[in-house]
Amino acid sequence: MLDIRLFRDDLDGLKQMLKNRGYEYPVDKVASLDEERRRLLVEVEELKAERNRGSKEIAEAMAKGVDASHLRERMKNIGVEIKELDEKLSMIERELKEHLLRIPNWPHASVPIGPDETHNVEVRRWGEPKDFGFTPRPHWEIGENLGILDFQRGVMLAESRFTVLVGFGARLGRALINFMLDLHTKEHGFKEIEPPFLVNSETMQGTGQLPKFGEDLYSCSGEDLWLIPTAEVPLTNMHRGEILNENVLPLYYTAYTPCFRREAGSHGRDVRGMLRQHQFDKVELVKICTPEKSYEELETLTQAAEKVLQLLELPYRVVCLSTGDMGFAASKTYDIEVWLPSQGKYREISSCSNCEDFQARRMNMRYKPSEGGKSRFVHTLNGSGVAIGRCLIAIMENYQQEDGSFIVPKVLRPYMGGIEKIG
RNA sequence: GGAGGGCUGGCCGAGCGGUCGAAGGCGGCUGACUUGAAAUCAGUUGAAGGGCAACCUUCCGGGGGUUCGAAUCCCUCGCCCUCCGCCA
Secondary structure: OOOOHHHHHOHHHHHHHHHHHOOOOOHHHHHHHHHHHHHHHHHHHHHHHHHHHHHHHHHHHHHHOOOOHHHHHHHHHHHHHHHHHHHHHHHHHHHHHHHHOOOOOOOOOOOOOOOOHHHOEEEEEEOOOOOOOOOOOOHHHHHHHHOOEEHHHHHHHOOOOOOEEOOHHHHHHHHHHHHHHHHHHHOOOOEEOOOOOEEOHHHHHHHOOOOOOHHHOOEOOOOOOEEOOOOHHHHHHHHOOOEEEHHHOOEEEEEEEEEEOOOOOOOOOOOOOOOOOOEEEEEEEEEEEOHHHHHHHHHHHHHHHHHHHHHHOOOEEEEEOOOOOOOOOOOEEEEEEEEEOOOOEEEEEEEEEEOOOHHHHHHOOEEEOOOOOOOEEOEEEEEEEEEHHHHHHHHHHHOEOOOOOEEOOHHHHHHHOOOOEEO
């Protein structure tokens, strides 16, 4: 949620910002609603002040035994007026809030301006794509041949975009989860959390999934519960509505959770294999910090995610998303893209964002500065550290051998009972 | 699912329909004492919105109602606790 003051002070800047993001929004309407709101507020507050004075007078008159019926009559009329204005006001406030909840975050000045992913800027590369000496197979071939990925049964049990991991496939997934959680808790200072996988709509609104993106979520019929599309949702909402002491900041949280996404807008994309699933595992990283530190924290958050790929010895690159490619809640996002030999492309495996105070404002999550003064909104950041399924794909493809087997990365072997090769 | 009890400021906790944003305590902050700290004493300390400001308004789980006036009375929803039932 943006600060309503932006609609008063920088309406033109706001319009340009939305244009950069490829959004259309009637911001003039929002600005005039805000004006209307303030006009009504002044009006109704004056009446309330009068009623408060009048009520006090009535109390005093009654104490003295003086008749106050004429005053009561007048206050009664004012009461009716107040009620009407209050109703009008709360309608406008609801409408205003509804608008604010649907307007995306303001990108940071350092974000490249452009309509889509073609304007993303590569920041750095790590590792060298391997020269195989044979045509590398896609992960679905490797996985099916080894009997560790079962796509048919995924469809049979659920529907398309569900996969069953079998035997060493399942075990490798579990190894990756443990490896990543150990790394982030032991080396990067994150606290491990196991949050609910279903959350209520207020929580979904806090991070920005609702009200605008409900069609991307799975919900439970007859209950106000939604399946989380990422652990970012429960982790970031951990302190919703709280005023934190500055000395507890920054907070670093990590969690393994499954993630559930309808993938409503991606029919026909990545249908083959398990690159894009309705359910996938992920280890997530979340930071809650002061505004002064958040961009520094974004760099170290991204580096923490990169460390996973470095230890797994998977080639990757980091790109800074352009205004048109960024998510709704983000001010700045780095995507980490891992090399997929079968596609000859780098593909997203992690997305690290600074949301500044956009989510904090929705969640009303603030901190009390140590040096005193008014409480301020915290900044929130999140990043995948990293997606398990896509990591599994990257390992199978980058470590594949000509005979159809693949090598287990060294750092994972302790988690795999010492197994060095699958197949 | 059944029965009962509760929800008040950062935390704990009192509160008669009017002078209650709310006693008291803890915590925080400031000062005194101290070489410093602790202890002690004194003072101070909620949030949001509107306004240049003085100031005004709102907030006692959410919503609604009664009333000139609601933390206080009524209705409703939510959550928490205790007991019973069921259960990994």
